[in-house]
Amino acid sequence: MKKKNIWMNVNGEWHDLTVTLQDRLIDTLRDQIGLTGTKEGCGEGECGACTINLNGKAVLACLMLSVQADGAQVTTIEGLQNGTDLHPLQTAFLTESAVQCGYCTPGMIMAGHALIKQNPDPDKTTVKTCLANNLCRCTGYEQPVKAVLKAAGEMRRKIK
Amino acid sequence: MTDSYTAVGKSFQRIDGIDKVTGAAKYATDLRFENMLYAGLLRSPHAHAKVTCINTSAAEKLPGVKAVATIFDVPKVVQYWFFLRTEKKKEQMFLHDNIVRFIGDPVLAIAATSKEMLKKALSLVTVEYELLKSIQDPHTALTETKVNIHKKGNIAFKVNKEFGNVHEGFKAADIIVENTYHTSKQKHASLEPIGTCVASFQSNGKLTVYSSTQLPHWSQHYLAMALGLSLNKVRVIKPFTGGAFGGRCGVIHGLEVMCSYLSRQTLQPVKMSFTREEDFSATESRHPMTIRMKTGATKEGMITANKVEILSDTGGYGTHYIGVIADCMSTGIGLYNIPNYSFSGTVVYTNKSPCGALRGYGNPQMNFAQESQIDIIARKIGMDPMALKLKNYRREGEMDPVLNELILSNGLKECLEKGARSCGWEEKRLRQAGNDLIKKGIGLSIMLHGTGAARALPDPGSATIMINSDGTANLHTAAADEGQGNRTVLAQIASEILGIEFDNISVSETDTDITPLDCGTHGSRQAYCGGLSVRNAAMDARQKMLNHAQKYLKVEANQLIIKNGHIIEKSNPDNNISIKDLMQKIQIQDMGVCEQVIGSASGIAPAMPGYYGAVFAEVEVNTQTGRVKVIKLTSAYDVGKAINPDMVRGQIVGGGVMGIGFALTEGLQLKDGHILNPNFTDYRILRSCDIPEIEPIIVESNEPTGPFGAKGIGEGSMVNVASAISNAICHATGVRLTELSITPEQILQSIKNSR
Ligand code: FES
Ligand code: FES
Numbered sequence: 001m002k003k004k005n006i007w008m009n010v011n012g013e014w015h016d017l018t019v020t021l022q023d024r025l026i027d028t029l030r031d032q033i034g035l036t037g038t039k040e041g042c043g044e045g046e047c048g049a050c051t052i053n054l055n056g057k058a059v060l061a062c063l064m065l066s067v068q069a070d071g072a073q074v075t076t077i078e079g080l081q082n083g084t085d086l087h088p089l090q091t092a093f094l095t096e097s098a099v100q101c102g103y104c105t106p107g108m109i110m111a112g113h114a115l116i117k118q119n120p121d122p123d124k125t126t127v128k129t130c131l132a133n134n135l136c137r138c139t140g141y142e143q144p145v146k147a148v149l150k151a152a153g154e155m156r157r158k159i160k
Numbered sequence: 161m162t163d164s165y166t167a168v169g170k171s172f173q174r175i176d177g178i179d180k181v182t183g184a185a186k187y188a189t190d191l192r193f194e195n196m197l198y199a200g201l202l203r204s205p206h207a208h209a210k211v212t213c214i215n216t217s218a219a220e221k222l223p224g225v226k227a228v229a230t231i232f233d234v235p236k237v238v239q240y241w242f243f244l245r246t247e248k249k250k251e252q253m254f255l256h257d258n259i260v261r262f263i264g265d266p267v268l269a270i271a272a273t274s275k276e277m278l279k280k281a282l283s284l285v286t287v288e289y290e291l292l293k294s295i296q297d298p299h300t301a302l303t304e305t306k307v308n309i310h311k312k313g314n315i316a317f318k319v320n321k322e323f324g325n326v327h328e329g330f331k332a333a334d335i336i337v338e339n340t341y342h343t344s345k346q347k348h349a350s351l352e353p354i355g356t357c358v359a360s361f362q363s364n365g366k367l368t369v370y371s372s373t374q375l376p377h378w379s380q381h382y383l384a385m386a387l388g389l390s391l392n393k394v395r396v397i398k399p400f401t402g403g404a405f406g407g408r409c410g411v412i413h414g415l416e417v418m419c420s421y422l423s424r425q426t427l428q429p430v431k432m433s434f435t436r437e438e439d440f441s442a443t444e445s446r447h448p449m450t451i452r453m454k455t456g457a458t459k460e461g462m463i464t465a466n467k468v469e470i471l472s473d474t475g476g477y478g479t480h481y482i483g484v485i486a487d488c489m490s491t492g493i494g495l496y497n498i499p500n501y502s503f504s505g506t507v508v509y510t511n512k513s514p515c516g517a518l519r520g521y522g523n524p525q526m527n528f529a530q531e532s533q534i535d536i537i538a539r540k541i542g543m544d545p546m547a548l549k550l551k552n553y554r555r556e557g558e559m560d561p562v563l564n565e566l567i568l569s570n571g572l573k574e575c576l577e578k579g580a581r582s583c584g585w586e587e588k589r590l591r592q593a594g595n596d597l598i599k600k601g602i603g604l605s606i607m608l609h610g611t612g613a614a615r616a617l618p619d620p621g622s623a624t625i626m627i628n629s630d631g632t633a634n635l636h637t638a639a640a641d642e643g644q645g646n647r648t649v650l651a652q653i654a655s656e657i658l659g660i661e662f663d664n665i666s667v668s669e670t671d672t673d674i675t676p677l678d679c680g681t682h683g684s685r686q687a688y689c690g691g692l693s694v695r696n697a698a699m700d701a702r703q704k705m706l707n708h709a710q711k712y713l714k715v716e717a718n719q720l721i722i723k724n725g726h727i728i729e730k731s732n733p734d735n736n737i738s739i740k741d742l743m744q745k746i747q748i749q750d751m752g753v754c755e756q757v758i759g760s761a762s763g764i765a766p767a768m769p770g771y772y773g774a775v776f777a778e779v780e781v782n783t784q785t786g787r788v789k790v791i792k793l794t795s796a797y798d799v800g801k802a803i804n805p806d807m808v809r810g811q812i813v814g815g816g817v818m819g820i821g822f823a824l825t826e827g828l829q830l831k832d833g834h835i836l837n838p839n840f841t842d843y844r845i846l847r848s849c850d851i852p853e854i855e856p857i858i859v860e861s862n863e864p865t866g867p868f869g870a871k872g873i874g875e876g877s878m879v880n881v882a883s884a885i886s887n888a889i890c891h892a893t894g895v896r897l898t899e900l901s902i903t904p905e906q907i908l909q910s911i912k913n914s915r
């Protein structure tokens with residue numbers, strides 16, 4: 001199988017990687033780099049569990065080839081907290097009881113993360129639309145939506 | 161009971177929350193071990209066939225292929241805990257004989273050094289089949305005599321129960337309503353696909369299995385039996401689990417056995433993970449049912465008789481088919497006090513993917529039919545459905561005739577009153593709202609669901625608590641947490657009794673080497689059954705602490721209480737010792753003692769109390785497109801006591817959304833045994849943009865047998881949603897739907913027919 005060397009900045013650290021042309025980004029992150037926080041729920045771009053941020057945008061790691069991420073800045077759920085300090089999104093998901101089984105949570109948080117970056121003051125409909133790509137079978141969505149709104153508010157307050 | 165609790169009734173954040181929001185939580189799909197092999201299944205492309213020959217030689221020649229196991233090699237395993245104590249067990253094999261009974265039935269498993277090698281190896285296997293006539297329709301299964309899906313025939317199980325005299329009951333009725341209802345083959349669709357397991361058999365003869373199961377101790381028993389190992393040589397560890405809803409109560413035992421078998425062949429860890437497509441098409445689903453129901457009532461609104469005939473389709477195999485049909489019976493009969501009742505249930509095999517446990521366990525199907533019937537009666541006699549329900553429901557102090565148990569708590573009336581007030585039921589019910597295009601309606605449905613399975617199964621629960629020398633505690637329980645939050649709730653119960661702060665209690669992961677016997681997480685049982693075990697273990701530890709304190713406080717144990725981390729003499733609070741100091745003394749400082757306080761408890765719950773709920777659904781129906789939009793659910797549930805109110809609300813809202821799916825969008829579509837929608841695009845579960853407002857209301861009836869009055873919630877919250885929505889559609893449009901899921905086409909057709 002043909003292999004290619006790529007490099008990728010994942011959560012602030014550069015990685016030199018050897019991948020095949022078929023390797024999916026999700027497998028490179030999980031199996032090669034060992035970052036298993038990014039989850040696979042369908043492998044077909046339908047559930048959003050594998051959502052990560054690539055150059056600041058929310059993308060589905062199950063639909064991307066690793067070679068497409070050559071040179072990219074990747075943020076995964078593991079890259080959000082600062083030491084033991086949680087990111088406001090992570091805190092809000094806890095305080096709003098937006099987490100049950102937690103399997104959708106990394107994808108939800110990363111979708112919210114990219115949204116807030118683009119739109120620091122989203123309204124409820126915007127958040128609902130943004131999270132519409134992220135399936136959750138446990139919570140019924142109300143709490144995750146609230147958590148993203150709360151985190152956005154928290155982050156605006158911090159910037160001021 | 162005065163509510164001066166320090167931990168119970170408080171919405172603590174879940175103890176495993178930080179692991180989940182940081183990505184640190186390891187699910188079975190995340191596990192990797194050195195030398196690990198990847199295993200996968202070759203599945204039957206035929207719905208019903210005899211395997212005559214399996215040729216694996218080409219696959220076995222591949223360099224990375226380490227082991228192959230066909231259906232002829234893998235040990236057979238009993239599928240259902242219940243059968244461990246009966247003689248019937250031989251009929252309940254999962255990994256079968258030489259017959260495949262649905263499209264997707266496993267034929268063989270291969271373990272290889274990489275996923276790529278595995279794929280290649282599976283493609284090189286050839287299997288010869290002798291095709292058999294397949295049976296898709298459950299009615300055909302009933303009458304077909306020449307084709308038998310299982311040796312014993314196509315009828316898996318029959319159950320009948322009768323009391324009173326339905327014939328007389330119908331004679332006494334002023335109106336009789338008779339309908340046939342159909343329900344869909346719903347899937348759990350947990351976000352982590354069902355069926356992930358890593359098995360590691362070591363040369364010392366010990367097997368360790370990491371499995372995303374709801375029933376770790378069942379798995380341990382099956383594995384021991386299948387592989388001829390003693391129980392101490394089988395260790396089942398349940399890592400974090402990405403949702404379950406009953407889906408991890410059944411099929412994965414076969415997977416665990418296969419992985420373990422392959423690991424024993426190779427002495428390497430073996431991992432198998434089902435894909436989403438496998439999850440949809442080859443793991444268990446909800447039993448589709450045809451329910452014929454005839455209900456009689458007087459003009460005054462007394463229900464005089466109910467006659468129920470159910471045909472339940474368990475697909476190619478049965479695991480929970482007895483429990484599920486029995487639950488239809490017990491929940492249907494238990495909810496209303498109908499003096500004359502006749503129930504007959506038949507479960508048949510068909511050549512479709514197998515059915516098993518799914519949130520509600522037969523109750524959502526039965527509830528859809530029965531609550532539709534009650535609604536029709538209310539309309540016919542011109543009575544408010546709520547009044548009709550209040551007139552006929554089975555009250556506290558009455559006997560449940562199926563469980564043979566006295567009802568000790570029933571908060572249904574309060575659920576109805578609070579829910580009705582909150583949603584404005586009376587006003588909305590009277591008004592015919594909306595316009596010719598968009599019609600608005602409101603519907604109501606109630607439900608009863610049992611907590612645990614103490615009347616049906618060997619249903620043990622256990623817990624051990626160790627108090628550390630610094631006054632903190634470690635709780636060991638096998639009450640598998642699939643995301644509901646059991647571990648948090650159980651820590652709260654322990655905290656309350658021990659007087660040790662919630663944050664100072666750690667809860668172990670579920671591991672059969674460490675955590676004592678538990679029947680697993682099913683039947684909404686862990687707050688109640690798990691809670692009782694933890695309560696009793698904590699009381700045991702507490703008593704031991706008090707006994708030790710006697711020596712240092714110089715008073716009898718019965719004069720002591722525990723408060724805020726201190727053991728205090730009741731009549732003289734100045735005479736006290738902190739738990740921490742006491743533990744220091746007895747464990748380390750006092751050489752005459754040197755003992756750790758360990759509390760333990762094990763046993764079956766004293767009852768199977770019902771929990772109750774009322775759902776008020778508000779809908780808009782577009783009469784031109786047939787589209788239904790759920791505007792709001794007001795969902796009031798009597799949970800006995802909410803140990804953690806946020807988590808109870810989480811169950812009510814999450815169950816509500818799953819219930820809307822059951823009502824309107826979900827169901828596997830089959831053609832000749834092929835599942836046509838094995839993905840999230842074609843099998844539609846609700847998304848964030850689809851959800852209505854859901855108002856959860858908690859009612860606390862204080863169940864006397866429960867820990868702090870608690871009973872269940874997990875399953876019930878979806879049980880009566882579809883019926884409430886269907887009743888609301890009828891209120892809006894006047895048309896009655898009898899088939900789930902309710903599609904726009906059906907609505908348009910029914911509106912057309914009604915004109
Ligand atoms: S795993 Fe990528 S969208 Fe589902
Ligand atoms: S919390 Fe379980 S899928 Fe969202």
